[in-house]
Amino acid sequence: IDFLRSEKRTVQNYGIKFANQTYTDDILRNWVGSRDPDNPKNAQKFVIKYDPWDISEIYFLDPTSGIYFPIQCNAQLEHITYWENEQIARKQKQENRGVVNESSIFEGLHEMREQEASATKKTRSARRSQQRRMDSQQFSVKNTRMASQQNEKEPTTDELEDEGPLIPLPGARVARLPEKINHE
Numbered sequence: 001i002d003f004l005r006s007e008k009r010t011v012q013n014y015g016i017k018f019a020n021q022t023y024t025d026d027i028l029r030n031w032v033g034s035r036d037p038d039n040p041k042n043a044q045k046f047v048i049k050y051d052p053w054d055i056s057e058i059y060f061l062d063p064t065s066g067i068y069f070p071i072q073c074n075a076q077l078e079h080i081t082y083w084e085n086e087q088i089a090r091k092q093k094q095e096n097r098g099v100v101n102e103s104s105i106f107e108g109l110h111e112m113r114e115q116e117a118s119a120t121k122k123t124r125s126a127r128r129s130q131q132r133r134m135d136s137q138q139f140s141v142k143n144t145r146m147a148s149q150q151n152e153k154e155p156t157t158d159e160l161e162d163e164g165p166l167i168p169l170p171g172a173r174v175a176r177l178p179e180k181i182n183h184e
Contacts, residue, residue, distance in 0.1 A: 001049050001059050001068045001141065002049075004049040004050060004051055004059065004141065005049065005050055005052060006047055006048065006049045006050075007047075007048055007050070008045035008046065008047060008048070009045060009046060009048050010043040010044065010045055010046070011028050011031040011032050011033075011034065011044075011046060012032065013032055013033075015028055015071070015074070016028065016046075016048060016058070016060070016071065018048060018050065018055075018058055019050075019055055019082060019085050019086070020085065020089055020100050020101060020102065020105055021055065021073045021074070021075060021085070021102055021105070022073070022074045022075075022102065023057075023058050023071040023072065023073055023074065024071070024072075024074055025060070025069065025070075025071045025072065027060065027062065027069045027071070028060065028071070031044070031046065046060065046061065046063065047060075047061040048060055048061070048071075049061070049068060050082065051140050051141040051142065052081060052082040052083065053081055053082075053136035053137075053139065053140045053141075054079055054080070054081065054136065054137065054140030054141065054142050054143070055073070055080060055081065055082050055085060056072070056073050056078070056079060056080060056142065057070050057071065057072055057073065057142045058070075058071050058073075059071070070142070070145070073102075074102065075102040075103070075105075075106060078109075079133070079136075079137040079140070080105075080109055081133065081136055084109065084112065084133075085105060087112075088104075088105050088108035088109060088112060089105065089108075091108065092104055092108055116129060116130055117130075
């Protein structure tokens with residue numbers, strides 16, 4: 001998570017606003033309305049990290065503990081990349097559709113995916129775009145974290161049973177133990 005892109009955001013009553021989306025979690029309650037220690041007139045800005053391949057979740061750095069906490073998007077977005085989000089917002093502004101918010105992004109994403117699905121049959125670039133989205137979904141930090149949490153389990157006693165003496169691999173150098181020394 002340390003190597004992900006970062007931005008600074010304030011924590012409001014509704015949560016954190018990032019990329020036209022709102023993110024909330026109970027961990028943010030302690031920081032609502034907090035003031036900057038260096039300049040008490042300004043609100044305190046906190047470090048958030050995000051995976052550009054999947055912005056359905058951001059990571060909030062708790063300044064007291066130094067731990068990153070995953071914060072989910074309120075809109076319960078399916079997988080969406082940062083670039084898709086920006087492209088949809090740009091298109092909606094160009095078409096003067098009004099305010100760009102979570103619901104308009106969701107509608108734009110649905111439209112984009114439908115167009116992409118129909119174009120996939122026709123063009124190579126659309127197939128590449130669809131493959132990039134599938135790859136980004138598979139390798140996003142969120143999905144990797146979820147998979148590692150599911151794989152973490154305690155080993156069973158069957159897995160810990162002794163399988164007998166260790167036999168060295170062919171060609172391996174084995175240290176010889178000194179023979180008993182007789183002091184007669």
